[in-house]
Amino acid sequence: xxxxxxxxAGLHEFYVGPYRQMFKREKQDEDDLFxxxxxxxxxxxxxxxxxxxxxxxxxxxxNFHAWHRRIGIPRSPLDHIGxx
Amino acid sequence: xxxxxxxxxxxxxxxxxxxVYSKYLARRVYKLNEAFVTPAHELKDGVDYxxxxxxxxxxxxxxxxxxxxxxxxPAIAVIWGWLPALLWVTLGTVFFAGMxxxxxxxxxxxxxxxxxxSLSARYIGKRGANLFLVVIFLxxxxxxxxxxVVIKNLLISTPGAVIPVWGAIVVALxxxxxxxxxxxxxxxxxxxxxxxxxxxxxxxxxxxxxxxxSTLGMSPATFWIVALFAYxxxxxxxxxxxxxxxxxxxxxxxxxxxxxxxFGSVLLATLFSATPPEIVAPAIxxxxxxxxxxxxxxxxxxxxxxxxxxxxxxxxxGTTSKQLDKxxxxxxxxxxxxxxxxxxxxxxxxxxxxxxxxxxxxxxxxSSFGAGGVNAFVQGGANLMQNGIGLPASLSATVLATMAVxxxxxxxxxxxxxxxxxxxxxxxxxxxxxxxxPATLIVLALGLGLTFSQGLGGEGxxxxxxLFGTTNQLMASLSLAIIAVILIRKGRxxxxxxxxxxxxxxxxxxxxxxxLSSFTDPSDPDWVLFTLDVIIIVTSVWVAVEAIIAMRNARxxxxxxxxxxxxxxxHADAELTAVSEDV
Numbered sequence: 001x002x003x004x005x006x007x008x009a010g011l012h013e014f015y016v017g018p019y020r021q022m023f024k025r026e027k028q029d030e031d032d033l034f035x036x037x038x039x040x041x042x043x044x045x046x047x048x049x050x051x052x053x054x055x056x057x058x059x060x061x062x063n064f065h066a067w068h069r070r071i072g073i074p075r076s077p078l079d080h081i082g083x084x
Numbered sequence: 085x086x087x088x089x090x091x092x093x094x095x096x097x098x099x100x101x102x103x104v105y106s107k108y109l110a111r112r113v114y115k116l117n118e119a120f121v122t123p124a125h126e127l128k129d130g131v132d133y134x135x136x137x138x139x140x141x142x143x144x145x146x147x148x149x150x151x152x153x154x155x156x157x158p159a160i161a162v163i164w165g166w167l168p169a170l171l172w173v174t175l176g177t178v179f180f181a182g183m184x185x186x187x188x189x190x191x192x193x194x195x196x197x198x199x200x201x202s203l204s205a206r207y208i209g210k211r212g213a214n215l216f217l218v219v220i221f222l223x224x225x226x227x228x229x230x231x232x233v234v235i236k237n238l239l240i241s242t243p244g245a246v247i248p249v250w251g252a253i254v255v256a257l258x259x260x261x262x263x264x265x266x267x268x269x270x271x272x273x274x275x276x277x278x279x280x281x282x283x284x285x286x287x288x289x290x291x292x293x294x295x296x297x298s299t300l301g302m303s304p305a306t307f308w309i310v311a312l313f314a315y316x317x318x319x320x321x322x323x324x325x326x327x328x329x330x331x332x333x334x335x336x337x338x339x340x341x342x343x344x345x346x347f348g349s350v351l352l353a354t355l356f357s358a359t360p361p362e363i364v365a366p367a368i369x370x371x372x373x374x375x376x377x378x379x380x381x382x383x384x385x386x387x388x389x390x391x392x393x394x395x396x397x398x399x400x401x402g403t404t405s406k407q408l409d410k411x412x413x414x415x416x417x418x419x420x421x422x423x424x425x426x427x428x429x430x431x432x433x434x435x436x437x438x439x440x441x442x443x444x445x446x447x448x449x450x451s452s453f454g455a456g457g458v459n460a461f462v463q464g465g466a467n468l469m470q471n472g473i474g475l476p477a478s479l480s481a482t483v484l485a486t487m488a489v490x491x492x493x494x495x496x497x498x499x500x501x502x503x504x505x506x507x508x509x510x511x512x513x514x515x516x517x518x519x520x521x522p523a524t525l526i527v528l529a530l531g532l533g534l535t536f537s538q539g540l541g542g543e544g545x546x547x548x549x550x551l552f553g554t555t556n557q558l559m560a561s562l563s564l565a566i567i568a569v570i571l572i573r574k575g576r577x578x579x580x581x582x583x584x585x586x587x588x589x590x591x592x593x594x595x596x597x598x599x600l601s602s603f604t605d606p607s608d609p610d611w612v613l614f615t616l617d618v619i620i621i622v623t624s625v626w627v628a629v630e631a632i633i634a635m636r637n638a639r640x641x642x643x644x645x646x647x648x649x650x651x652x653x654x655h656a657d658a659e660l661t662a663v664s665e666d667v
Binding site: 008010011012013014015017018019020021022023024025028066 | 129131132134136137139140144147148263269270271274324325328330332333403
């Protein structure tokens with residue numbers, strides 16, 4: 001039974017594996033865009049919807065460090081977020 | 085000598101290569117270390133870097149590198165006799181391809197999973213990286229043109245394959261919807277999908293589709309070429325889950341089924357058939373048809389994939405190295421990946437030399453250079469399958485033709501997708517922004533232009549094949565030069581990389597010069613291929629000079645830290661991102 005499950009898992013991996021990177025990268029691009037929308041005001045871009053996006057800040061906290069490193073900023077660009 | 089003996093010799097040499105030579109490479113040359121923290125762990129992000137089980141990773145790696153090329157090359161090259169092709173495939177796999185594929189995987193793993201283009205920027209110089217883009221562009225362009233002709237030939241010579249080949253696209257679309265949208269279980273979907281594909285093969289065999297003299301004002305050959313490029317363009321623009329992903333998956337399953345059918349047929353036919361397959365082709369063909377180029381150096385570029393291929397280095401360093409769980413897994417994934425491709429070529433050789441009844445029949449098939457090719461593989465393989473497993477020859481031919489076309493079509497649309505990216509990147513260098521559709525149209529125009537430069541029916545299409553092989557080998561030379569430089573920098577003996585490097589480079593360069601004169605032949609000149617050949621010769625000289633300078637410099641530099649890749653600083657991170665974007 002365990003072997004059967006392993007076979008099914010291997011088959012699934014054979015299907016999704018080669019394209020996992022592509023899908024995740026696409027999702028990451030969308031998340032990055034969302035991050036910019038949420039952090040726009042904090043980064044100095046006037047945002048008429050800031051009142052609402054501020055409420056979303058806790059949702060992006062967790063990914064903030066990985067995001068600023070990915071876009072080429074080695075240290076946190078916001079003084080009040082000391083992630084690194 | 086029977087096919088079985090050749091099969092045993094071929095398998096024996098490859099097995100010895102894996103169990104003896106790859107072990108030597110792993111322990112003494114690359115010094116693979118189980119404790120080394122691979123980029124998959126060090127930089128794990130669940131996107132690019134992801135530790136993966138070595139068997140699954142081998143499956144991905146193998147299906148990415150294997151395609152129609154290891155079938156096309158050997159099927160053409162046996163025109164010089166089976167012995168040179170067999171020697172080059174077996175020894176090439178063991179001492180060249182295995183070394184190269186394992187080496188590029190190791191080099192990339194030791195350098196944060198960088199691509200071979202990025203490694204060439206680091207070890208050979210920025211010019212080397214630019215050169216790499218040119219070479220990649222040419223290889224992709226030539227391969228889509230050559231494969232369009234290969235598929236067209238098969239659809240005309242095996243009309244039974246028309247329904248399954250185009251039906252496979254519908255099957256893939258339905259599999260994609262079932263798995264991605266409807267979230268059905270993969271196993272039943274696979275069973276049904278593959279069963280429908282094979283049912284289509286049976287239907288196609290019963291209802292062969294032969295196009296009339298003129299379809300939409302085009303001859304059958306021209307029509308198929310245009311239809312294939314149109315398909316490739318549309319497929320390369322669709323979201324990947326719709327077609328590319330399910331079609332790659334079905335092809336992967338097909339690849340394993342095809343290998344089992346081929347080797348199983350040889351085995352069963354030899355052991356149980358009343359008329360075991362005999363080799364009808366000459367060991368060394370002293371009476372090659374007129375117009376056949378000289379065996380040396382052309383053999384070495386006609387069989388690229390299946391002996392050594394630069395493309396493998398791109399796959400090994402582009403994606404595989406980022407998923408390697410332990411460094412010691414590189415031996416299985418890289419070296420055995422090369423063995424898998426060698427096996428496909430070995431199966432092709434067995435099919436085209438043992439699948440015919442007499443030497444006269446074989447000579448008729450190989451009446452001119454490039455005439456045999458995949459058609460010979462389909463015919464010879466079909467006879468072997470009829471003999472071995474009792475499947476009617478016509479149905480067997482449809483099975484093999486469908487398999488070969490699906491492989492080639494996969495490469496075509498993936499190639500068009502990659503070319504589109506190269507065109508967009510090249511435009512960005514000139515501060516131009518080109519959208520997906522205009523970039524695809526540019527690729528379409530270039531691909532069709534190159535194919536039709538050989539004649540409206542793609543008559544001279546396979547004339548491009550050795551040139552494709554030459555460019556592919558040039559890419560392999562560049563990868564071997566990088567491996568040699570790294571070995572020198574680490575204070576190790578680079579001889580295991582230097583010998584294949586010198587042989588592959590000399591043969592590729594010689595072949596490029598040899599073809600130059602054939603393209604200017606007054607009776608049949610080809611100025612498009614001549615221009616491409618000149619570019620290849622110039623880049624070859626460039627590679628040689630850059631590589632020699634890099635090796636001389638490497639001797640004078642202090643030995644590189646064993647774990648340079650693991651300990652590189654944040655600056656290297658930024659460099660990695662910047663350069664990998666280029667390639």
